Amino acid sequence: MRVLLTGSSGWLGRYLAPMLRAAGHEVTGLDVAPGPDTQIVGSVADRALVDRTMADHGIEAIIHSGALHKPDIARYPRQAFVDVNVTGTLNLLEAAVAAGNDRFLFTSTTSLMIRADVRAGAGEAGAWWMDENFGPLEPRNIYGITKLAAEQLCRLVHREQGLATLILRTGRFFPEEDDTLTAPHGLNLKANELLHRRLTVEDAAAAHIAALEQAPAIGCDSFILSAPPPFTRDDAAELARDARALIERRFPKAAALYAARGWVLPDRINRVYDPSHAEARLGWRARTDFAAVLDALEKNAPLPFAHDPAYTSPIVRQERASCMN
Template sequence: MRVLLTGSSGWLGRHLAPLLGEHGHEVTGFDVVPGAYTDVIGTVADRALVERTMGEHGIDAVIHGGALHKPDIARYPRQAFVDVNVSGTLNLIEAAVAAGNDRFLFTSTTSLMVRADVRAGAGEAGAWWMDEEFGPLEPRNIYGITKLAAEQACRLVHREHGIAVLILRTGRFFPEDDDTHAVPSGENLKANELLHRRLTVEDAAAAHLAALEAAPAIGCDTFILSAPPPFARDEADELARDARAVIARHFPDAAALYAARGWVLPATIDRVYDPSRAERRFGWRAQTDFGRVLAALRDGSALPFAHDAGYTSPIVARERATCTN
């Protein structure tokens, strides 16, 4: 297929584009900044550019991975989020319908599921167990609000025109340090998050490839993407009180392996993302999980996820370069 991939210069795009190529797809990369896999430079908010790109490249399917993200809130006004995340998504899916495409993938985020009470900590039943039926959805910032609105726009176009739409709510896979949590930092935090809310960028790319192939048979659905948690739903209460005891039951040597590295296990876990629907419906299961982290600690091999404290997104790098010139 000839696939239009937005966000092709970003962290996901630079992993997804070559993977698509390896599986026989012809990829046209679309981004606001240049990159190794980017062919068209511009914004998805430019409807004429989107339509021209669809026609000139004979696009058969769209994977919409480009967006303004949560860290961008500090740099852009709310209107920019509406223009890019909502209007841009509508531009793309309507162009896909006009071009006769039969499938459209929208990269969304688990962030839109994090209401104020979820952000505050565990609920009355313990850790929040967050699958695709979790609700009500009340995003806490403009990023989540616009991603939810874009999801709804995609569903509307599916209902009206029949184009297959798969919405992929990804957990965390960014390589840089967390911008809100300082302790624990770096690799320790990422390792902990693979228990309940993170996946690798390689697994995120593989999920998009699998979803692209399965979309017409599914029609329209929403999927959470995260590493498979080792926990059961009935452990939610204990996770909120004493996560280390639960972890010890599943991984008896975890505490010792962590101590040898100078790391700390989470004392509590207040939410767990459940990605099992993706495995049931299109056969995707993350290959990297917490068990893989412990295996690396046991044998001294490289950790199975990327960490780059100095990573900056391409758009931020461009802005910094502009300011210094």
Template sequence: MRVLLTGSSGWLGRYLAPLLAQNGHDVTGFDVVPGAHTQIVGTVADRALVERAMGEHGIEAVIHGGALHKPDIVRHPRQAFVDVNVTGTLNLIEAAVAAGNDRFLFTSTTSLMVRADVRAGAGERGAWWTDEDFAPLEPRNIYGITKLAAEQLVRLAHREHGINVVILRTGRFFPEDDDTHTAPIGENLKANEMLHRRLTVEDAAAAHLAALEAASTIGCDGFILSAPPPFTRDDAGELARDARAVIARYHPDAAELYAAKGWILPKVIDRVYDPSRAERRFGWRAKSDFGSVLAALRHGTPMPFAHDPDYVSPILAQERHACTS
């Protein structure tokens, strides 16, 4: 299948593009900055460029992974988010429909589910158990707002034109340090997040491949992508009071392994992402989970997730270079 992949120079793109190629797909990378897997350099907000890319490369399916993200809020005006995340998505989905494509994948984010009360912490019944039916959706920033708007645009295209649409709301998989949390930091925070809101970039890429190949049987649906949590909904109340006790029931040696590393387990967990619909509908389940973290601690092997505090996204690197030139 001839696939147009936006965001091909980014963190997900550098794993997804080769995975698609290894599985027999002909990938055309499209990104605002150059990269090893990028053939078209430009913005998806440029409708003429999008249409030209679709025609010249005979595109049969689109995976739209490119976007302005939450860290970009401090560097870009809101209009830029509308131009890239909303108008860019409209350009791509309409070009896909015009080209007769039968499938369109949209990489979204669990961030749009974090409304003000979720951000404030656990609810009255305990940790927020967030699956695809979680509502109402009231994104807290321009990033979430524009991603939700883009989701609605592709759903509209499905209703009006019948194109198969798969929306993938990914949990965290970035390699750099968190831009808001200061404790715990680094690998310890990422390890904790594997309990309830993180997945590896390799698993994120594998989910996109599986969704692409199953899109014709899905029709139109949205999915949360995250490592499978060891918890159940029945644990929600206790997770908000004493997460360590819950973790100990499922992983009795977690506290000892963490202590040997000098790490700390979370005292409370205020929300859990449930990725089970993806497994039910198209057979994807993350290969790495919190058990993988503990196995790495137990055997002294590398963590299953990437951690690079010095990682800089290609677009930020380009902006910094422009400022110093």
């Protein structure tokens, strides 16, 4: 299948493009920044470029993973988010319909589910249990607002034109440091997040491969992508009160393995992402979870997730290089 992959120079794109090719697909990458898997340099906000790319490359399916992200809020005005995340998505959806495509994947984010009260901490019943039915959705910044608007466009085009559109709300898989949390940080934070809100970039890419295959049969649906949590809804109150005790019961070796690294387990967990719907409908399950972290610690092996404090997106690197010239 001839697939258009937006965001092909980004962190997800660098893993997803070769995985698509390995699955037998022909990939055309489109991104605002150049990269080894990017054939078309430009913006999805440019409708003429999108239409020309679709025609010139005979595109049969679109995976739209390109976007302005939360860290870009400090660098771009709100209008840029509307142009790229909303208008760009509409351009691609309409181009897919015009080309007679039968499937469209939209890479969304769990960030749009984080209302102000969720951000503030646990709810009355304990940790928030975040599945596809969680609501109401009230994103707290322009990134979340525009991603939610783009999701609604996907649903609208499915209803009106019949294009199969799957929405993949990914948990965290970025390699850089968190831009808000300071303790714990780095490897310790990412390891902790695999308990409830993170997945590896490899698992995120694999979910897209599964969704591409299943999209026509499903029609339209949204999916949360995260590592499978070792908790249930019945654990919500204890997670918000004393997550460490619960984790140590589930993983008796965790405390000692963490102590040997000078790491700390979370005292409280205020929200848990539930990927069970993706497992049931897509047949996808993240291969890397918290147990894999403990196994690596016990064997003194490399940790099973990427961590690069110096990572910057391709567009940021490009802009910095331009400023130096």
